[in-house]
Amino acid sequence: MKVYPRICGAVFNNEKESDKVEGKMKAVQILEPGKFEVISIDIPKPRRGEVLVAVQSVAICGSDPNIFSGKVRKNGWPPYYPFVAGHEFAARVVELGEAVTTLKVGDRVAGEAHCGCGTCEMCMQGFYNLCLNYGNSDAGHHHYGHNTPGCYAQYQVYDQKALTLLPENVSYDEGSLADTGGTAYNALKLTGVEPGGYTVIIGPGPMGIMTMMLAKAMGSRTIIVGRRERLQVAKKLGADFIVDYEKADDPVAAVRELTEGFGAHQVIECAGNATAYFEAVKMARKRGHVALISIPGDDGQEIAVKSMIMNQITVHGVRANPNCSRTVLNLMSQGAVDARGMITHTFPIDMIHEAFDTFINRKDGAVKVVIHPNGEEQEK
Ligand SMILES: [Zn+2]
Ligand SMILES: [Zn+2]
Structure with a gap:
């Protein structure tokens, strides 16, 4: 530091x-x-x-x-x-x-x-x-x-x-x-993260890395999708798998490959780029949950509606962090979140x-x- x-x-x-x-x-x-x-x-x-x-x-x-x-x-x-x-x-x-x-x-x-x-x-x-x-x-x-x-x-x-x-x-x-961590935790709570599953996080910025650490603390395997140095920071802080946007031809296919072909149980979108909202739904397995944290521009962002319906995927909007600070601070205290x-x-x-x-x-x-x-x- x-x-x-x-x-x-x-x-x-x-x-x-x-x-x-x-x-x-x-x-x-x-x-x-x-x-x-x-x-x-x-x-x-x-x-x-x-x-x-x-x-x-x-x-x-x-x-x-x-x-x-x-x-x-x-x-x-x-x-x-x-x-x-x-x-x-x-x-x-x-x-x-x-x-x-x-x-x-x-x-x-x-x-x-x-x-x-x-x-x-x-x-x-x-x-x-x-x-x-x-x-x-x-x-x-x-x-x-x-x-x-x-x-x-x-x-x-x-x-x-x-x-x-x-x-x-x-x-x-x-x-x-605690505020960043709280929003990440709110997203994970909304998606109902359970131990033993896969959580994909799109965007290895501070919010994405915090989401990764919390998902891991909650017992999920983590796949983080992003670019360059921040992907390495995520890896260093415990991400189980990384998918490099610049190397993977198709990040959705890369996630499916890592999840035995089924997709992830939860996908948390923290990138806010043009394709992330669409890909988030495509990366989820049948009956999976997707949480959207980034706030898009006013022109909105396209979501994969057909995939969402056909695979019965639940999409959650995530706003801030109600009643999350105590849990996040306790996880920091326990050493589960660095x-x-x-x-x-x-x-x-x-x-x-x-x-x-x-x-x-x-x-x-x-x-x-x-x-x-x-x-x-x-x-x-
Ligand atoms: Zn903030
Ligand atoms: Zn009120």
């Missing part, structure tokens, strides 16, 4: 646990589409049910460059400028708002992007990722780093519902991957431009790139 020199530490000595944290903090503000800077702004105050956290590790998500560039503005991400994005993080609780019952000052936590209102039909069923009050912050809904300020900052306020305690032996860096192995680079917040450049351009074999807003000091 590449650790870049710390240029500047925290504004506050955050080793000291305090009841009130006031003053200024560093935050990455998106000023206009494509333009962002580290700027000093006021530390926010926690409201009822919220806590203030000192952010220790933020993982750059594949969706962040689109939020920074203004490409997903039509979704309301970001809703205004300047805006603080970021949603994959681990942090330490430094101040409690009123009526916080689940956390105390000093707790180490991992965050989630989605916080539901808690009272609509979807939230009541546990699907707060699909909250019917989406975008209504007065009703208690937040999509952190998307329509509500997020974690590219030294401090941020979060609803207690969006935070999960870190097991003692899980570091902040590992904890920042989150550390995916983190190739860390940067201080002042080097945010270098960090994004490294992540976007996959420089130096970059897989997951993590920012340390409060310096390199990682552990308690």
Whole structure:
């Protein structure tokens, strides 16, 4: 892992646990589409049910460059400028708002992007990722780093519902991957992964590699389909088989060959390229399950509908990670998921431009790139 020199530490000595944290903090503000800077702004105050956290590790998500560039503005991400994005993080609780019952000052936590209102039909069923009050912050809904300020900052306020305690032996860096891991786990849960089967993962990016490790932890054999260096990273982190897009004439045939001709029990699509949605269905066996994680462009993507019907294949859309953080963090704690192995680079917040450049351009074999807003000091 590449650790870049710390240029500047925290504004506050955050080793000291305090009841009130006031003053200024560093935050990455998106000023206009494509333009962002580290700027000093006021530390926010926690409201009822919220806590203030000192952010220790933020993982750059594949969706962040689109939020920074203004490409997903039509979704309301970001809703205004300047805006603080970021949603994959681990942090330490430094101040409690009123009526916080689940956390105390000093707790180490991992965050989630989605916080539901808690009272609509979807939230009541546990699907707060699909909250019917989406975008209504007065009703208690937040999509952190998307329509509500997020974690590219030294401090941020979060609803207690969006935070999960870190097991003692899980570091902040590992904890920042709980959100990615949660989405991967949600996909696997939806497909009903069982031990002894085959899971195909299309796309060996951070989401695909995390899906591979979780599927393996759940007892499935794993086949990862992709290209170049990242395929080798997936292999190193435990993929049973790899299918190289650039070498295999027909990736669907290659998967069938590896699965005794029948296809896989589950296929998880994490690539988002033009053919992946179509091939995902073709790679599944009869009565298999397909989960689609990547969000396609507005022109949509073709799915192999005839194969889906004739082979009675179930296709699941996967949105985010409701009720998945605890399981993923426990699997990290047990050593079944090597989150550390995916983190190739860390940067201080002042080097945010270098960090994004490294992540976007996959420089130096970059897989997951993590920012340390409060310096390199990682552990308690
Ligand atoms: Zn993310
Ligand atoms: Zn709701």
